[in-house]
Amino acid sequence: MFRPETDWLSKWAAYTPERLMLRDHPRDIRWTYADMNRRASALAAALRDEYGLNKGDRLAVYSKNRSEYVLLLCACIKLGAILVPLNFRLTPRELDVLLGDSAPKLFVYERDLAERATELTALSDSVGRVEIEELEHFLVASIDTAGFTAPEPATFADVVMILYTSGTTGLPKGVMVNHRMLYWNSVNTALRLDLNSQDHTQSFAPFFHTGGWNVLFTPFLHTGASHTLLEGFDADLLLKLMEEERTTIMFGVPTMMQMMVDSPLFEKADLSSVRYAVVGGAAMPVPLINTWHGKGVFVRQGYGLTEVGPNCFSLHQDEAIRKRGSIGFPNFYLDTRIVSDDGVDCGVDEIGELWLRSDVVTPGYWNRPEETEAAIEDGWFKTGDMVRSDAEGFHFVMDRKKNMFISGGENVYPAEIESFLVGHEAIREAAVLGVPDDRWGEVGKAFVVPEAGQTVTDKDVLAWCDGNLARFKIPRYVVLLDELPRNEAGKIDRSKLL
Numbered sequence: 001m002f003r004p005e006t007d008w009l010s011k012w013a014a015y016t017p018e019r020l021m022l023r024d025h026p027r028d029i030r031w032t033y034a035d036m037n038r039r040a041s042a043l044a045a046a047l048r049d050e051y052g053l054n055k056g057d058r059l060a061v062y063s064k065n066r067s068e069y070v071l072l073l074c075a076c077i078k079l080g081a082i083l084v085p086l087n088f089r090l091t092p093r094e095l096d097v098l099l100g101d102s103a104p105k106l107f108v109y110e111r112d113l114a115e116r117a118t119e120l121t122a123l124s125d126s127v128g129r130v131e132i133e134e135l136e137h138f139l140v141a142s143i144d145t146a147g148f149t150a151p152e153p154a155t156f157a158d159v160v161m162i163l164y165t166s167g168t169t170g171l172p173k174g175v176m177v178n179h180r181m182l183y184w185n186s187v188n189t190a191l192r193l194d195l196n197s198q199d200h201t202q203s204f205a206p207f208f209h210t211g212g213w214n215v216l217f218t219p220f221l222h223t224g225a226s227h228t229l230l231e232g233f234d235a236d237l238l239l240k241l242m243e244e245e246r247t248t249i250m251f252g253v254p255t256m257m258q259m260m261v262d263s264p265l266f267e268k269a270d271l272s273s274v275r276y277a278v279v280g281g282a283a284m285p286v287p288l289i290n291t292w293h294g295k296g297v298f299v300r301q302g303y304g305l306t307e308v309g310p311n312c313f314s315l316h317q318d319e320a321i322r323k324r325g326s327i328g329f330p331n332f333y334l335d336t337r338i339v340s341d342d343g344v345d346c347g348v349d350e351i352g353e354l355w356l357r358s359d360v361v362t363p364g365y366w367n368r369p370e371e372t373e374a375a376i377e378d379g380w381f382k383t384g385d386m387v388r389s390d391a392e393g394f395h396f397v398m399d400r401k402k403n404m405f406i407s408g409g410e411n412v413y414p415a416e417i418e419s420f421l422v423g424h425e426a427i428r429e430a431a432v433l434g435v436p437d438d439r440w441g442e443v444g445k446a447f448v449v450p451e452a453g454q455t456v457t458d459k460d461v462l463a464w465c466d467g468n469l470a471r472f473k474i475p476r477y478v479v480l481l482d483e484l485p486r487n488e489a490g491k492i493d494r495s496k497l498l
Contacts (some may be wrong), residue, residue: 405434
C-alpha cells in the first residue's frame with residue numbers, strides 16, 4: 001500500500017547526501033542533507049529515550065531562531081511528536097495561556113529567556129525542561145547512527161506543529177498544521193515560484209510565525225534546496241549575504257524591503273542572482289516596487305494565512321505594476337469563492353468574504369471544536385477577509401472583516417488588546433484600530449473611555465500594557481473619549497473613529 005512520505009530530510013539524504021542543506025551564519029557552520037539527517041535521527045532517539053517523547057506528544061520551544069530549532073523540527077517529524085513554537089516576544093502571562101492549552105511534555109527554552117521562563121505558571125513539575133543550548137552537541141559532535149525508525153509511520157493526517165494566532169475574541173487559537181498541509185503548500189509554492197534543488201535563500205522570519213517555516217523553509221526542504229539561517233532581520237547583513245551566497249529567491253514584508261532600500265549598501269549590492277522577491281503581509285507601494293524592479297529584482301506579491309497554506313495567492317512579477325494592490329491568482333491546488341453576507345457567490349468586482357478549499361486547509365484549531373466548526377463549512381475555510389475579483393480574475397483584498405491589522409509583519413487583533421485594556425480598573429470601554437505608520441505599515445490607536453468618576457491618562461494606559469502585551473501589540477497612540485460612537489445595533493461604529 002502506498003504510504004505518503006513525510007520525512008523529506010531522509011529522502012534528500014539518500015538522493016543528494018553531500019548537497020548543502022543549512023548554513024548557520026552566526027556560528028558559520030554548514031550541514032549537508034546527510035549530516036543533518038544523521039543528527040536529527042540522533043536527537044529523535046534522545047528525545048524518546050531521555051525525555052519519553054512519543055508520537056502525538058507536544059514539544060514547546062521558547063527561543064529565537066537557531067539551528068537547534070531546525071533540528072528539533074526534523075527530529076519531531078521522525079518521532080511523530082508535535083512542535084509548538086512560542087512567540088518569544090510574548091509576556092509570561094500571555095505564554096501561560098498557550099502552554100496551558102497545548103500541554104507540552106517537554107519545554108525547550110533559550111538561555112537568554114530563562115528568567116522569563118521561571119515566571120511561567122502553566123508548566124507542571126512533570127513537564128521536562130531543557131535549555132536549547134544543551135542540544136548544540138547534536139549539531140557539532142561526531143554523530144554515528146544508523147538512523148531512526150519511528151514505531152508508527154506518519155500519515156498525512158498527523159499533526160506536525162501547532163502555530164498560535166490570536167483570535168478575534170481575544171483568545172489565542174492553535175492552528176494544527178499536518179503533513180498534508182505541508183506537502184500541498186510545498187507543491188503549490190514550487191509550481192508558482194519555479195522552485196528547484198539549486199535554490200538558496202536566507203531565513204530570518206521568526207519560527208513562531210507560519211512565514212518562518214512555511215513560506216520558503218519547508219517548500220525548500222521538500223525540493224532539496226538550501227538556507228542560511230539568521231538570528232533575525234538585518235538589512236545590511238542580508239544584502240551582503242545575498243551577494244556572497246548568490247541568493248536566488250528572497251522573502252520579506254514591505255517594511256523590510258524598504259529598510260533594505262534605505263541601507264547604504266543597496267545601491268552597489270550585486271543582486272543579479274535573485275530571480276524575484278516574494279512579498280507578503282501587506283500591499284507593497286508602487287514606488288518601492290519600481291525601486292526593486294530597477295535593481296533587477298522583480299516582486300511577487302502574495303497572500304496567505306496560517307490556517308491555509310500559507311502560500312495561497314501569487315501575483316506574477318510582470319503584473320506587479322499594472323495590477324498594483326492585487327494578490328493575483330489562487331495557487332495551483334486551491335479552490336476559491338467570494339461569498340456575500342447572504343451566502344451567495346459574488347460577481348465581478350463585488351466585495352465578499354474569501355472562502356478557500358484545498359488540502360492546504362488546516363484540520364482545525366487545537367482543543368477548539370466549536371471554533372473549528374464555525375471556521376470551516378463543507379471543507380471551505382472562511383478567511384474573514386473581504387475581497388473582490390476583477391474581470392480578469394485578479395483578486396484584491398479590500399478590508400479585514402475581523403478588524404485585524406498588520407504591524408511590521410505581525411498580525412494584531414484589536415479584540416485581544418481591547419479585552420486586556422478593560423481589565424484596568426479605571427477603563428470602562430476601549431476600541432483599537434490600525435492606523436498607517438511609515439516604518440511599521442500600521443500601528444495601534446486605542447480609544448479609551450474611563451470609568452465614571454475615574455481618571456486615566458494616556459501614560460496610564462501605556463504603562464498598563466507595558467510588560468503585559470508584546471511590544472508590537474501595544475498601541476502607539478491613545479485617545480481619551482467620553483463615549484465610543486455606536487451604530488443603530490448598539491455596536492461600536494469604528495468608521496467614526498477613523
